[in-house]
Amino acid sequence: MRLLTHNLLICPVHKKPLAIRHVTSVDIIAVEYQPQFILRMIPRLDWSLLREAALAVESDCIDALPETPPRPQELEFLESTNDEVERPPVMAALQRLLLETHVVVGQLHCEHGEYYQIDEGIPNLLADAAVYPSEKVSAQASGAPVDEETAIPLDEQTGS
Amino acid sequence: MSLSLREIETLLSQLPWRQFQTPRLQLEQYTTPVHLAARIAHHVALSVPAKERGSQLVVDLGTGTGVLAFALHLAGFDHIVGVDIDSDALQLAKVNAEKLQELCSTSAERPVDFALMDIQTSSLALTGAPFDIAVLNPPFGTRRHAADVAFLEVACRVSRRLVYSLHKSTTRGYISKKLERLGYAARVYAQLRFDLAATYAFHTRRSVDLEVDLWQVELK
Numbered sequence: 231m232r233l234l235t236h237n238l239l240i241c242p243v244h245k246k247p248l249a250i251r252h253v254t255s256v257d258i259i260a261v262e263y264q265p266q267f268i269l270r271m272i273p274r275l276d277w278s279l280l281r282e283a284a285l286a287v288e289s290d291c292i293d294a295l296p297e298t299p300p301r302p303q304e305l306e307f308l309e310s311t312n313d314e315v316e317r318p319p320v321m322a323a324l325q326r327l328l329l330e331t332h333v334v335v336g337q338l339h340c341e342h343g344e345y346y347q348i349d350e351g352i353p354n355l356l357a358d359a360a361v362y363p364s365e366k367v368s369a370q371a372s373g374a375p376v377d378e379e380t381a382i383p384l385d386e387q388t389g390s
Numbered sequence: 391m392s393l394s395l396r397e398i399e400t401l402l403s404q405l406p407w408r409q410f411q412t413p414r415l416q417l418e419q420y421t422t423p424v425h426l427a428a429r430i431a432h433h434v435a436l437s438v439p440a441k442e443r444g445s446q447l448v449v450d451l452g453t454g455t456g457v458l459a460f461a462l463h464l465a466g467f468d469h470i471v472g473v474d475i476d477s478d479a480l481q482l483a484k485v486n487a488e489k490l491q492e493l494c495s496t497s498a499e500r501p502v503d504f505a506l507m508d509i510q511t512s513s514l515a516l517t518g519a520p521f522d523i524a525v526l527n528p529p530f531g532t533r534r535h536a537a538d539v540a541f542l543e544v545a546c547r548v549s550r551r552l553v554y555s556l557h558k559s560t561t562r563g564y565i566s567k568k569l570e571r572l573g574y575a576a577r578v579y580a581q582l583r584f585d586l587a588a589t590y591a592f593h594t595r596r597s598v599d600l601e602v603d604l605w606q607v608e609l610k
Contacts, residue, residue: 234469239517242513242515259499259500351504355505
């Protein structure tokens with residue numbers, strides 16, 4: 231899964247962006263420099279999600295990514311340089327991150343707690359494949375005894 | 391890379407997984423026959439100027455073993471996401487991707503990004519309308535009523551520019567009315583023949599030719 235594809239995905243249950251976590255395998259595969267495509271994609275990107283993804287895969291490219299996406303007037307200048315040495319740092323970083331960085335094994339976490347597995351580069355975003363944090367699942371499923379000090383009284387849970 | 395129809399067909403016919411081994415009846419999985427996939431890709435490519443093809447983001451909804459997605463790549467598209475609900479099919483798609491790379495040295499490595507997803511509206515895992523072109527070869531809705539129209543609606547939502555979808559020619563009036571009611575400008579772009587090899591036990595004849603329409607929806 232390329233980071234471009236990741237940027238387009240949301241949680242099938244809560245429709246929220248998904249944070250990349252627990253990455254254990256990343257492939258970098260160089261492809262032809264495609265400034266026109268990158269420029270077309272910038273307005274469609276969730277920029278902060280991309281920055282977080284760059285951190286999650288521990289890419290050096292994060293240093294070249296500004297906190298906010300480049301503005302349209304800056305983009306025209308960026309397109310004109312095609313040569314590898316001349317590539318503006320932000321474009322080189324986007325080329326590497328969006329088109330060349332593949333998460334092979336990892337997880338996609340929704341802010342509501344469930345997460346989705348990425349295996350062999352394929353994210354599994356089927357709602358019934360969602361994994362819930364283990365403590366929640368085991369307590370619910372087994373009805374196991376809960377530590378009395380941390381347990382919330384039933385009336386507080388229901389808000390009555 | 392932008393190959394001719396014949397070249398695309400020749401390459402696709404060498405992929406190991408052009409058919410599913412154990413098709414799941416409920417999902418109405420018919421693999422897109424190679425000749426049909428090549429033709430669809432060819433038609434889609436012709437509607438986008440050659441210079442622009444490489445900068446379009448394309449999604450193949452219900453990609454199966456990826457045959458149509460690879461055809462699109464061979465026709466000049468470089469950024470393709472293939473989604474399907476069946477993990478077994480996507481595993482085979484990966485095998486196909488490796489084979490394609492072997493057969494065609496000019497093909498980019500991992501030309502298609504695959505994701506497991508249910509493309510019904512309620513469980514869709516895609517943000518907004520991120521794609522320029524959506525292509526789908528939906529279930530033909532013969533056993534699950536109106537399934538193909540539901541997928542077509544999703545395709546129109548996730549794409550910004552164009553949607554291509556395959557439907558039985560006998561449903562032309564119905565599809566036309568549905569799209570009109572949804573407010574989309576659509577037309578039958580090409581009529582093709584779908585050679586349904588006898589995939590399922592209830593297909594008594596060995597092979598049945600089916601007339602299908604390739605619909606084009608232009609989005610604004």
